[in-house]
Amino acid sequence: MILTALVEYYERLAAQGKVPAFGLTQEKVGYSILLNRDGKVKDVINLSDCADKKSKWTMLTVPASFKRSGIAPPPFFLWDKTAFVLGVEQKAGADTPTLNPRSCEVFKDLHLDRLAGATDDGLVALRKFIETWIPGEWRQCEHIVKHTPAIFSANVVFRLDGEPGYIHERPAAQELVKRYSAADEATLGLCLVSGEARPIARLHPAIKGVWGSQASGASIVSFNLDAFNSYGKDRGANSPVSVHAAFAYTTVLNHLLLRDPRHRQCVQIGDASVVFWAQAKDQHQQEAAESLFFSTLEPPPSDSAEAAKLKHALDGVSEGRALHDLDLNFDSAAKIFVLGLSPNASRLSVRYWFCESIGVFTKRFSQHYDDLAIEPTPWKTPPAPWRLLRAIAAQEKTENVSPQLAGSVMRAVLGGGRYPRTLLSAAIMRMRADGDISGLRVALCKAVLTRDQRLDNEDVQEEVPVSLDRSNTAPGYLLGRLFSVLESIQEAALHSVSASIKDHYYGSASAMPAGIFPVLMRGAQNHLSKAMKDPKEKGLAISLEKEMQHIIDGLGCEFPKTLRLEDQGRFAIGYYHQRNERFRSKAGKDDAAEIITSDILETTV
Template identity: 45%
Template structure:
């Protein structure tokens, strides 16, 4: 099935769970409720929530506005409902001020006209009260204390005063819902829908999608045809790809629900806002979706759920068979990554597969990433790993497309993107250190893409010259520390980049200076181990050191350096791995 078809199917489950609004409705933040008497007079004006944050309500679906004027049914912001807004002149030359002033009565007139047309002939006492209110309302009546000034530009709904305490609003009344169904069904039969196959009116415009990191706050379009270049055979807008209004509402509502703030079905993977959902409901869906979230976020994110934590640990240990036994058979998981692209959304990645197979691929990834000493936690979440690949650890500096390509490889069992190795090695050179997270990433790529049996822990007999050079460089750095203690600039600070790429040029001078470091370290009672360790490593190296190292050998150098740096005097040293800011360094103790 297509992305839109899977989202439309997900809508039915979300609606049955009360997470998504009924057909033709949308979840909106409403700040105030206007309580009306039967005669249309105002009884109360009540803030919902604290008035600033408002309360989320299911209301008749919001119209899609760009620069035009279009009113909602039975609710809207005050510029439409009451004809009042906050009009401030930015400067004496504010050319838009006159336009905003002129537009205000037009927006209010649009709201009045829509309600009068839609509610013509109604006999419902609540809807009649609204008609009486709008026929008698004047924007000049907006004043304290009945109308609070902070109400301007907020979303408002109406209620009969007798229903206010029960939180029953006009749009909840059966008569209002019947009118809205009639309005939503206008257009009758239509062509076959490309998503569902059912016949129905074609959606001219598709709803905006909100909640994508970096996209416009007003929302962006996943499907749109707003330029002539996108049109074919004279068809306009939605007629170019005929998706019914019902299917359009279903997929957009499901996607907005999954992306909503506080949703447990979304994670951020690089620049891609990623949503995921199972094709089942109830406990099986809760388990699968919770486990996948923990796979993406890291075990600490799901510490409150012991079962999920236990399953995640089994995956980390490569026990996918034990995890599969806990899952319901045939549960599919859908994963969609979206990134902003001006007023539109780009699909970064799309995956739909049996969750048991996804779990097996993740377990294989966990084995690729295993390294000793491990990060903390042993298998961090994707976001934490991506940050060590970004300059200054900032999310906005994560290389574009890298996150999606890497995640696709993890979930499908395919090759990791080569840019993953390039970026990890480059960041190690720039920051003059490897760190547990970067070491895990480098090892994983070498293991899967280059068929190198990368050692999990220190391997003194590893035949790789680059690996042994990395070990030697770590020993030289430790010798400096044993001789001089803490210094402003270590050997790694000065020479890591050169040593890992052009070893023949660097190691000669470093080895010649080793004698002085050994002598100084012995005076401090800390140098007895240095010469034997250097000698052991030198026996593994060819007489002529390589003049340059390939990218893959620079990666092996990094693994050898990490392993040896974490071992001092034959005892493992604690590795500090800061999950919060993504920066790692080895302990100096």
């Protein structure tokens, strides 16, 4: 299903000229060697993008590359690294370029064989260059010297002086590319993708661009050990995919995995490189669907128009309206394909795969944000999945996000199922570890509990409030509110403390209330007495005492010995609501939105 969908998408893009035709590929090329008709180097042209100072190459369509290994790996046709083309390379950490005559020799043998009968001026010039080039004499070529050492770590192509385009683009060169296609040497078999008898690929082209995988590329389909062979079949014959299908799905994946600001079909979430594409009735609808889906994965941080459009779509769907009823020019039936790929040594793991209409995905994202909804809202735009995951990672660093947790969360968001229970435990553990009861973390606790309740989990009995709910009698929620009130009483009495009760007791109070709250209650009585003596704080102290008594009445006569994981999540929600309600009231309704931010707890405690 995955390979079939990728091949179909390749065929659509190939028809539009957006991806290379069969036998070609797009590669990063740094330099072009300009030859005269005698095969002499007339100039070397830097192909880096002048508008982008960081760019050291440009993407060019060249004859297809392939995986290579061994002592004398084979060269590419009509282009390659300088280690093959010139016999010189710049190894990592080396101060000076190193000669590589063995690679240069295999490049020379291949091209002298294939270009032996060539009559095209460009191919003849290239053949003459290869015949006369000596790797050790590169220092005598001033055109190459001026680009050292950068050129010796780049791919190069060739041009003929006075002629447009590159030599590998000339019609005669294209004919040679077709003639020496790998398909001619492949064994016929039944392709699992097309269902037709076609030449079967022994090795599939490399997939490049998956974060964390090898720079040379990795594979989804790969058999490289004798232990993988069965029924006398080896390598690609174990999972027969035609040469054309293997080329198609790897080419389109490399296209999707391009990290380019103008190319918005790949998002990094945890260790997974998530690619997606749409299938719609026309090109405009396809681009609109892909743009909307990208926005749900990566909400615009500053584009107010895009953010408003996304919010309008999500709010409308949340109210039960279809996309085509929202005047957004969307075809809700447009199909979206989502593929999450993770690195696994030299192979790639499929973390998840989804195929649904954009209407279904938008509804699921809308439900996801509804589950996260909490007051006060700790974000200006809907938080991207990676932002949520980073909020519960150690030191809030992306590299510390658990790959398994990231994959489970995305499956829940995209599939509409339950969030993993480890999401709730991770949020609680981080709050207990660093004492930051941030809005994002609390929203995650609320989302897990809300979705469990909606999906009829028997362990969840009480409704999870979005904003402060003084009628809610869940013990965890009441204890969280009480803890916040006790902290406020301490602040009213002492005004400034280096470490509040939250810093000392939040973790134990949220897990074992019976052992902590009696101690905190005795301290609160002393703090209340002190606050009552301060004319500026007396009114606040009376209000806090009433709030405390109201909560205690709801709890009953005893504090529970322990709280389950779900109740610890409610504890955090109750604390967040009560804590921010005080600042909301103090600042006034009109200023609340400016004061309540995702960092309010850190800046006010």
